[in-house]
């Protein structure tokens with residue numbers, strides 16, 4: 091009997107210590123593959139959290155569409171089946187229209203200006219608003235400035251876009267932008283290599299790293315440095331999960347993702363020069379000085395569209411326009 095009791099004691103103690111040691115897993119979703127902007131944020135975050143929590147948290151990264159496209163990842167975060175995500179701004183705007191504001195064309199001049207707004211009180215308004223749809227908005231990392239590529243002909247002025255079938259993200263705003271520019275916009279979730287290769291679409295728009303990491307230089311001949319939209323990622327957590335965390339853990343996780351975002355933004359910007367050189371070397375014809383006035387003119391009235399009619403969305407757009415002019 092004594093022996094049996096002892097056995098249970100030991101088993102119990104062992105169980106308790108195992109429980110204390112067992113790491114809590116944070117499942118984090120990105121749609122892109124290793125080497126991508128989102129993955130760089132995710133991997134840095136994993137490194138920082140696992141180091142700083144001394145093993146109390148383990149971060150498991152789900153990537154390369156293993157748990158669905160970005161809209162599907164966001165739905166899983168809302169339900170807390172996964173806890174975090176690094177998600178491109180575009181697909182967010184059907185969840186919360188306030189996100190449209192930061193995808194507005196020709197809003198930010200450069201990365202430094204985007205940082206100043208997004209890391210400040212106006213960016214915080216967006217992050218905080220995400221609570222209304224089940225997300226804890228933590229911070230912004232970046233995809234970067236988006237550029238047009240296509241396989242039909244060189245594009246220097248907006249008029250040359252007419253009729254091109256351009257894939258856009260699942261975002262009513264992005265669709266409206268390309269409609270205004272005269273294209274035939276086709277919403278399609280990531281990834282899109284096969285559709286480009288087979289000519290289902292003529293072109294697409296994304297930051298330079300995408301053309302390199304996803305080897306679009308193999309299947310897209312022309313690139314125009316339009317920089318028409320600065321594309322942030324929003325780094326989010328499930329609100330259901332977030333509310334279960336101790337304040338000290340919330341702080342540690344919040345800091346780690348922000349540091350990962352700062353690391354990634356710098357990394358992305360530092361690499362852009364070399365990427366442009368590589369894409370030319372690989373044979374892309376690059377229009378480096380498009381006539382952007384012709385592009386701006388065509389999208390000038392977007393702010394008056396229904397997409398921005400909700401008062402808080404419209405008010406924030408005007409505030410950011412004022413702060414960036």
Ligand code: EAX
Nearest residue numbers: 122178233259280296300
């Ligand atoms: O990050 O869907 C898109 O165009 C995104 O920019 C893509 O996930 C690459």
